[in-house]
Amino acid sequence: MxxxxxxxxxxxxxxxxxxxxxxxxxxxxxxxxxxxxxxxxxxxxxxxxxxxxxxxxxxxxxxxxxxxxxxxxxxxxxxxxxxxxxxxxxxxxxxxxxxxxxxxxxxxxxxxxxxxxxxxxxxxxxxxxxxxxxxxxxxxxxxxxxxxxxxxxxxxxxxxxxxxVRARHRNLERLGRALIEAEPAHALAAAAALAEWTPPATLTAVLLPERAIGNLLDLLDQRTLQADADGERAVLLVPDAHGAGRGHLIRLLSGREVVVGPARPWERAAESYARAGRALALSLTGDTEDHLVALLLGADPGALSDLRARVLAPLAGEGEASAAKLTETLRSWLRHHGRREEIAAELFVHPQTVRYRVTRLRDLYGDKLRDPDWLIMLTVALAT
Missing domain, CATH: 1.10.490 (Globin-like)
Structure with a gap:
């Protein structure tokens, strides 16, 4: 004084x-x-x-x-x-x-x-x-x-x-960290009360570079929480960005280098953060809802590799170039349910070429191309 x-x-x-x-x-x-x-x-x-x-x-x-x-x-x-x-x-x-x-x-x-x-x-x-x-x-x-x-x-x-203000900011940071670390519900409730933070129905994790935050927080719900994922990337936990609110959030983030996880009940925000993190690890950006198949296939790369090796085993006797063309044709055949004209249009080849390749595939796979279990395995293995 x-x-x-x-x-x-x-x-x-x-x-x-x-x-x-x-x-x-x-x-x-x-x-x-x-x-x-x-x-x-x-x-x-x-x-x-x-x-x-x-x-x-x-x-x-x-x-x-x-x-x-x-x-x-x-x-x-x-x-x-x-x-x-x-x-x-x-x-x-x-x-x-x-x-x-x-x-x-x-x-x-x-x-x-x-x-x-x-x-x-x-x-x-x-x-x-x-x-x-x-x-x-x-x-x-x-x-x-x-x-x-x-x-x-x-x-x-x-x-x-x-x-x-400083104390509340620290408490909000601790709450954000507790949420992405999936602390027990009672601990999350206590942290929310200490931070004087009113829980929303859902939270959506957004991963983005620290430098990209700018004035973004001013555009989001005031209850948005922030946590550090690492030295360069930040995590935003955005309240009630589900339903129509998700479309608004995606539009707001358009043009930014972000990964947006799914909306989850606020106590389970760690699930949204984890999915966004998996997408980032797979070099996927934007809305993770647009990458569900890639996320699923990327969950166990070793299993996917083994599955591909198993379903493509019938092509092992083909030359490298032939095997590549047959694999490409098989993927398109699965996508278009065998419709020859659509397959030809996608592959930029003549329908007769498609007919020849599909005949060759039937020779190699035999009854497997009519087996539902094999069709599922082929679809998953060749999805990407």
């Missing part, structure tokens, strides 16, 4: 004694005026809390009288520290921020209290025979003191807000 010296000020000791004597009455009148003129404090001043606040007002006035008494009576007391009063005002500002209130009411209360207190203090000083110039200097000191208290409260309020 900054120290600010109190200037040397000549107020008779007898006057200060009188001022101390009336402090309780002055504080009471200040509280009454604040209650009447600052509605936000009417409830706070009621009952036991009112007595405490009145005591705080009385203490602040007493501190001021102590300061000017020291400045008046002790040559070395110039610059007497105001720390106790400033620390109290600073704490008051932090308290207002903690309760979610702005500083408007508190600063208004300072102004009202200073006006009422000064009216009483000035009256007693004049009645004690203090000259006009001294009374004027006294007024300047009173209001300078109130300005210092106000500034301390403003600083406390700002610091508390900044601290609160």
């Amino acid at each position: 900054n120290k600010k010296p109190v200037p040397v000020f000549r107020l008779p000791a007898s006057v200060i004694v009188q001022l101390r004597h009336v402090l309780p009455e002055v504080a009471g009148r200040a509280v009454t005026a604040i209650t009447a003129e600052v509605p936000a404090y009417a409830e706070a001043f009621a009952g036991e809390m009112g007595a405490k606040i009145e005591g705080a007002v009385r203490a602040a006035l007493a501190m001021f009288l102590n300061l000017i008494a020291r400045a008046d009576n002790a040559e070395g007391a110039r610059g007497a520290p105001m720390e106790p009063a400033l620390e109290g005002a600073y704490a008051l500002g932090r308290g207002e921020a903690k309760y979610g209130r702005s500083l408007d009411a508190l600063l208004a209360a300072y102004r009202v209290g200073a006006r009422v207190a000064w009216r009483d203090l000035a009256r007693i000083s004049v009645e004690a025979g203090v000259d006009a110039m001294t009374v004027t200097e006294f007024a300047e000191l009173v209001f300078a003191y109130i300005d210092e208290l106000s500034a301390a409260s403003v600083a406390g309020h700002a610091d508390e807000l900044a601290s609160t």
Whole structure:
């Protein structure tokens, strides 16, 4: 807290004694005026809390009288520290921020209290025979003191807000991390409560480079969570991007280097993150809903390789070029359910060429091309 010296000020000791004597009455009148003129404090001043606040007002006035008494009576007391009063005002500002209130009411209360207190203090000083110039200097000191208290409260309020914002940001980051790490439901609920985060119905994981975030968060639901996947890539958990909302999200992300996982109930956001991660590992981008077959086939590359080797075994005796053409024709034959004209159009060959190749495939595979189980295996193996 900054120290600010109190200037040397000549107020008779007898006057200060009188001022101390009336402090309780002055504080009471200040509280009454604040209650009447600052509605936000009417409830706070009621009952036991009112007595405490009145005591705080009385203490602040007493501190001021102590300061000017020291400045008046002790040559070395110039610059007497105001720390106790400033620390109290600073704490008051932090308290207002903690309760979610702005500083408007508190600063208004300072102004009202200073006006009422000064009216009483000035009256007693004049009645004690203090000259006009001294009374004027006294007024300047009173209001300078109130300005210092106000500034301390403003600083406390700002610091508390900044601290609160930082703490909530940390709690939201921890929640995002807990979600993608699939922590238990009770732990997720506790983390959400600590972060003051209202759970949505679903969350959708979006993977994107850190550099690509830009102003994207401003365009998304305010409840969107952010977590770090690694040093270069970030994870956004977007609320309620299911149904029609998914189309809106995909359009919003258009043109960005992203991978979008499926929407999942918010406690199961890790599933969305995991699928987006698998897509990224397979160099797939955009909407994972458009890559479900590739994701399925890429889930176990070794199994897929073994399956391909098994279903293409009948072609082992063919030359490399012939095997490649027959494999290409078999894939198209499966896609178009044997319709020769469509196969020829896709492969850019004559229908008669298709007829020849399919005949060769029937010779090699025999009854397998009529076996449903084999047809499924061929379809899966040749899907990509």
